[in-house]
Amino acid sequence: MKIQFLGTAGGRTSVSKQLRTSGGIYIETSGKKLYLDPGPGALIHSRKNNIPIETLDAILLSHVHQDHTNDINTMIDAWSEGGKNIKGTLIGSISAIDGFEDIEKIVLNYHKNHVKKIIAMVENDSTDIGQVHITATKTQHSDPKGIGFIIKGEYKILSYIGDGCYFEGLEEYHKNSDILIVNNIFPRSRTDADKKIGYHMDTYGTLKLINKIRPELVILQHFAQTILAIGPENEAKWLEEQSGVKVLAAKDFEIFEF
Numbered sequence: 551m552k553i554q555f556l557g558t559a560g561g562r563t564s565v566s567k568q569l570r571t572s573g574g575i576y577i578e579t580s581g582k583k584l585y586l587d588p589g590p591g592a593l594i595h596s597r598k599n600n601i602p603i604e605t606l607d608a609i610l611l612s613h614v615h616q617d618h619t620n621d622i623n624t625m626i627d628a629w630s631e632g633g634k635n636i637k638g639t640l641i642g643s644i645s646a647i648d649g650f651e652d653i654e655k656i657v658l659n660y661h662k663n664h665v666k667k668i669i670a671m672v673e674n675d676s677t678d679i680g681q682v683h684i685t686a687t688k689t690q691h692s693d694p695k696g697i698g699f700i701i702k703g704e705y706k707i708l709s710y711i712g713d714g715c716y717f718e719g720l721e722e723y724h725k726n727s728d729i730l731i732v733n734n735i736f737p738r739s740r741t742d743a744d745k746k747i748g749y750h751m752d753t754y755g756t757l758k759l760i761n762k763i764r765p766e767l768v769i770l771q772h773f774a775q776t777i778l779a780i781g782p783e784n785e786a787k788w789l790e791e792q793s794g795v796k797v798l799a800a801k802d803f804e805i806f807e808f
């Protein structure tokens with residue numbers, strides 16, 4: 551399994567100022583190529599990092615927010631070679647694919663016609679891309695239809711919690727994960743995060759989660775300005791000391807191979 555972060559920024563300020571890049575995550579597992587959450591800069595950073603867009607097997611969208619979906623239509627253009635070579639599977643939350651109540655969909659009809667298969671998921675829905683089994687997980691976030699993903703390849707189970715705060719039972723969805731990617735947007739010092747902003751993961755929430763799951767490795771990403779100011783590595787180190795679980799803070803364009 552190979553994971554490359556095409557960006558580790560999260561939230562509006564960090565993304566709009568490009569304090570970190572925000573292009574999403576490229577994953578290779580069990581012979582399949584997946585692209586997760588193509589935020590602003592996905593196309594440009596994919597090209598700069600030689601991500602094989604034209605031969606992707608699937609693109610996954612966790613929820614509607616721009617830091618996760620901004621480049622989806624332009625990525626579909628690249629994937630389908632301008633609509634001339636339609637292929638692959640687009641998997642996403644109902645909100646991102648079709649819209650939900652007053653939330654507008656992100657994927658335009660024109661671009662939907664340039665993907666071979668589209669699967670809109672709610673929690674516990676699953677599908678197979680070759681040997682890779684993908685299941686949608688529950689989140690508590692300001693997109694009420696937002697999801698996370700369990701990506702189960704032949705050897706490793708990768709879990710991506712998506713955006714959202716810790717809630718009782720989140721660990722049940724991700725309990726078998728070997729590698730857990732957490733959108734740890736806020737640091738410990740941002741104690742007002744839940745009250746003021748709501749439904750976002752902070753370092754204390756991550757600690758609760760990893761103490762219950764105890765995966766092989768936790769990778770933090772999706773950093774807001776507040777956590778970048780104090781250093782995500784310091785939060786990762788504290789989590790590792792508290793839990794005894796290996797925790798790393800991802801850097802832009804960093805590659806992990808297992």
Ligand SMILES: [Zn+2]
Nearest residue numbers: 560561617713
């Ligand atoms: Zn986000």
Ligand SMILES: [Zn+2]
Nearest residue numbers: 613615691713
């Ligand atoms: Zn979000």
